[in-house]
Amino acid sequence: MAASRTRLALVVTVAVAMVIVSLSGCAAESEPVDDSVDVTEPYRIGAVLSLTGTFAGLGEPEKKTIDMEVERINDAGGVHGRPIEVLIEDDATDAETAVAVTTRLLERGDIVAIIGATGTGGTMAMRQEIVRAGIPQVSVAGGTVITADFHPLVFQTPWSNSLVVPFTLRYLEEQGFYKIGLISDTGGFGKDGVEVIKEAIEGTDFELVAEESFNPGDTDMTAQLTLIRAADADVVVLWSAGREAATVAKNMAQLDFGIPLVGSHGNARIEFIEGAGEAAEDFVFAAGKILVPEAYGEDSEEYAVATDFIERYTERYGEAPDTFAGHAYDSLYIIVEAMQRLPEGFSPEDLRDEIEKTTGFVGIGGTFNYSETDHNGLTEDDLVMYRVSGGRWVLEER
Template sequence: MKKRIVSKWLYPVAIASLVMLSACGGGQQAQPSGGEQPAATGAESKEPIKVGAIFSLTGPNSPLGVPEKQAVELLVKEINGAGGVDGRPLEVVFEDDKSDNTEAVKAIKKLVSKEKVVAMLGSSGTGPSLGMAEFAAAEKLPLISMAAADQITNPVRAGIFKTPHTDVHGTKRVFKYLKEKGITKIAMLNDSNPYGSGWTTQLKKYAPEYGITVVAEEKYGTKDPSMSSQLTKIKGTDAQVLIVAGTNPGPATIVKEAKQLNLGIPIISSHGSANSKFLELVGDAGEGVLMVAGKLLVPDQIDANDPQAAIIKKFSEGYKAAYNELPDGFAGYGYDGLNLLVEGLKQAGGDASKLGEVLEKVKYVGVTGEFTFSADDHNGLTEDSMIMVEVKDGKFQILK
């Protein structure tokens, strides 16, 4: 059990008693990791606010989870350096779900029972997030997910929120672009996991609204080494564009094999692969690939008058200084998630029991978009905060 640091106003007899206990080995006071005794004033002298964070630090979703964890760690240092939350230090306890649904549920149960966390961040993927959200809702534990699927927050459940744009937002943004270009026939090749299946559902649902026909619908497994058979089937259709929904390495493999097969139509990838890892995996074959993404993907291309410009600049510069690389959208999901929790805690006066209710009223300009939560919307974003980019000269460039 952690001991509180004794303040100077305690009676002398109490101090004397503690000294005697220490001399007899009857009590040990916790020391900070640096070995120095903190002052008995300010945030460090108070009980920390403990938050759990479950990210995919290993497994297929690790390109998502690792930057999310790094962003949260960076923000915790900033928050505590500025005095914490309502004068209390913020402590984030991390767990790795190994990109596995069962591991995610085991991890959240551990954090609740052993660490007594008051709120949760995570997970990186849709499957793990859905399992966590079910448990968190039953426990009335506020949770903010970093996964994209619409079903995480639709239908709305008390205390369950998310930071990424949903597959609905991505679908509408892509279809808006296709309508502008006069494209009416699409093929789909999506991961069979919950993320890819969510995109399949939304693409089929909204296609008629934009005058679009789905002429081919194919799936692949997250760990499949090749998708050439699906691409061959698609090549035999009259599709004008191929839409791919998945997380790396799948989309990069598809792009490379499509080039080898001379597919001959443009490829649009979902925001699940919107990071530098995609560029690394796809190499020269990625030239000309289109992608729907958040603005953080191209921080140096955002208009200075954009409401998100200042926070994107601040976060990008801080992240690059800490990790010697620019953040991607996944890092932004973690950064926005913790900022939203902290904003909620501040508005709740530090009372975590009110956090779920208070978050429904939070308005926050983040690196992912401008969040406006409500009782009916626990994602708070629209497709208008997404952009279309093209891989050009090995880099992402905004399509004007």
């Protein structure tokens, strides 16, 4: 008897819960959007970030940056005298979840723009919802596909592989490294990079003598590297954004290659240097200028913006911001400055058009110039080559 009573109680609870959910759903839908301007009502921006899962290490600095900068914007008077509020949702580094939380954000009916997702997979999966709602999206993910598969509503702030690959190849050419042994992860970033590299070296003097891959979570890449060594490459090029990069560097040191290892902006994390230790020495990669702000040129506006951000971030969180913090900074300010340029009562279409008009915006990733055909906005001038030396990033002399 007791058992059946418990079961009955369970059924009733579930039924009540379902009624409540459906009612609240209806309420949200039928409630008219308030058109009158309330000065205390904040402008709301949604953000879909990976706070858990594989990309948690990227989403965390992004969230910290947004929290810090929203406070700063509101202390300075917000937008049109109204505060801004960023509603941050966690997508758990999962494309399905990214879609679900985006839907939840957009159904509120008061979101003016979306930041995110952290990963390329999430960013692409969200697009259907973004398009349905007609809300502009500024992604902090680096996949080339995000802006190459062009949509008027979708913008991005990181340097995409289509910028970094030609820049890196030019460096290899200068150094006289033509036979490339490529090793990449099987995740979105690595695959994207491999495709862009293959396309870029077609019809050039470069030759891909080996092409190897590893899975996220792999603990040993000596087998792949042994094949690359046997292929007699001039240089090993690593395209990977995960922690496995440190293992690749260590395995190379172990095998005693005697040829250099060149990485990408995916390795611009202090965790890489900490993890690889001595094996990180002389690792070369391209990334934006935030790692060594002197690269901007000390009298430039870029330098002032970057050092101000680095100082405030370091003071608040006790650690220097990385490139991912920079992408979140750029996304937030591109949206907020477009809002500030518009008159009150703007529509999402107005905001999209205004974001597209962003020119000469000096951010952390570089100077952004969006146009009707370019929603990435950066150029190779915003990149610089780094070398790891003495456990720090230094500018590679060229």
